[in-house]
Structures are given as C-alpha cells and as structure tokens.
Amino acid sequence: MEIDYSLYLVTGRNLIPDGITYEDSLEQALKGGVTVVQVREKTADTGEFLEVARATKKLCEKYKVPLIINDRIDIALAVEADGVHLGQTDMPIKVARKLLPANAIIGISCNTGEEVEKAVSAGADYVGIGPVCATSTKQVTSPLLGPRNLGDILVALENTNVKSVAIGGIKSTNATRILFGSIMTSGKSLDGLAVVSDIVASPEPLIAAKRLKDAVSYFKASR
Numbered sequence: 001m002e003i004d005y006s007l008y009l010v011t012g013r014n015l016i017p018d019g020i021t022y023e024d025s026l027e028q029a030l031k032g033g034v035t036v037v038q039v040r041e042k043t044a045d046t047g048e049f050l051e052v053a054r055a056t057k058k059l060c061e062k063y064k065v066p067l068i069i070n071d072r073i074d075i076a077l078a079v080e081a082d083g084v085h086l087g088q089t090d091m092p093i094k095v096a097r098k099l100l101p102a103n104a105i106i107g108i109s110c111n112t113g114e115e116v117e118k119a120v121s122a123g124a125d126y127v128g129i130g131p132v133c134a135t136s137t138k139q140v141t142s143p144l145l146g147p148r149n150l151g152d153i154l155v156a157l158e159n160t161n162v163k164s165v166a167i168g169g170i171k172s173t174n175a176t177r178i179l180f181g182s183i184m185t186s187g188k189s190l191d192g193l194a195v196v197s198d199i200v201a202s203p204e205p206l207i208a209a210k211r212l213k214d215a216v217s218y219f220k221a222s223r
C-alpha cells in the first residue's frame with residue numbers, strides 16, 4: 001500500500017477540549033486533511049484501547065486513511081489495523097514483522113541517525129523522528145533536534161525507500177520552518193509531519209488540520 005504521510009495524526013484523547021467527543025474530534029481532523037491516524041493510548045486498559053481502536057478504524061475506513069496502532073501488536077491484529085508504531089524499547093521490528101500480516105506497515109520512533117540506520121536495516125516502513133521542538137504531550141528525555149539536526153538525521157534515509165515524519169511540538173506556526181529547514185542541511189525531505197496537540201487540543205480541529213496540511217502541500221509543491 002502506498003501511504004501518504006503528509007499529515008500524520010497521533011491521537012491524544014486527554015487533550016480534547018470539553019464538549020467535543022473523540023469521534024467528533026477525529027472526524028473533524030480527517031475532514032481537515034489528516035492522511036494517517038495512529039492510535040496512541042498510554043494509560044487505557046486493553047478493553048478501552050480496543051474500543052478506541054475500533055471506533056478509530058470505522059472513521060479511518062470512511063475517510064480511506066490508514067490506521068496505525070501504537071505499540072500493541074495484539075490490538076493491531078484484533079482490529080485489522082494497517083500497521084503498528086513501535087518505540088525504541090518496544091518489540092523489535094523483525095519480531096513484529098513475523099507476527100503481523102505480510103503487508104503491515106511498521107514505523108519506529110528515532111532520535112538519532114544511528115537509530116534511523118538500525119530501523120532501515122531492520123525493515124521499517126517509516127521512521128518518526130523527534131522531538132523536533134519542545135512538547136508537553138509526551139515526557140521526552142532525548143535532546144530536542146530542531147530543523148538542522150533533523151536534516152542531518154534524514155541523511156540516513158538517502159537511497160532507501162523508508163519514509164519519514166517529524167514529531168514533537170509541531171504547529172501550523174512552525175511547520176514551514178521545520179519542512180524547509182530540514183531539507184537545507186540534508187537535501188532529503190520529510191514525507192510528512194506528525195502532530196498531536198496542535199490538532200487534538202484545538203477547539204477547531206478541522207481548521208487546525210487544514211493549516212498543517214496546507215503547509216505540507218505547499219512544501220511538496222515547491223520542491
């Protein structure tokens with residue numbers, strides 16, 4: 001499956017403003033142009049995670065957008081998701097590949113060029129590189145990269161088919177700087193931006209998603 005990584009939404013149910021349901025928030029984001037959805041649930045129990053994953057799958061099918069599950073291969077299999085997103089300390093990619101259907105998408109979070117090189121040799125389909133900017137959505141201990149270091153890391157993807165999204169503190173106000181800034185140092189471009197709070201915490205997720213999508217589309221059109 002050829003995936004458009006332009007605007008990769010990572011869910012964050014705890015950040016949704018009062019009065020907006022999870023489904024509403026997600027549907028607005030999809031209408032605004034989100035191209036991939038990752039369900040990320042760090043505190044939910046298995047039953048709740050499964051419920052959220054099922055609800056997400058319904059909307060992803062409606063908008064023909066791939067569904068990725070964070071970390072939990074069992075949940076990805078149960079809801080027939082398109083793939084999983086792994087952290088550096090989760091199940092190794094090669095093991096996940098054996099457990100999942102042959103065409104499953106596997107992505108992994110990376111913070112350094114070495115981690116990206118390892119992900120490439122382990123057979124990742126995409127890497128999420130971050131944190132690019134400061135974020136309060138996730139407790140991150142790795143150094144903030146900024147566009148310049150991000151660009152240096154992207155060099156590890158040259159001559160590969162592995163796709164990339166940047167993550168961490170990405171907003172419509174800094175999206176253009178991150179997209180164009182990273183290409184300056186490496187000549188290799190990002191395939192998209194991964195975002196939680198700028199979309200999910202917005203009272204108007206459709207508009208928030210559209211602003212980000214427009215930034216990525218402008219970047220891709222001008223390359």
Ligand code: 3NM
Pocket residue numbers: 010109110128129130131132134135136137138140167168169170194195196197198
């Ligand atoms: N992963 P926001 S940063 C889920 O650096 C996640 O790997 C990160 O949230 C990484 O868009 C992050 O609200 C949180 O800053 C991103």
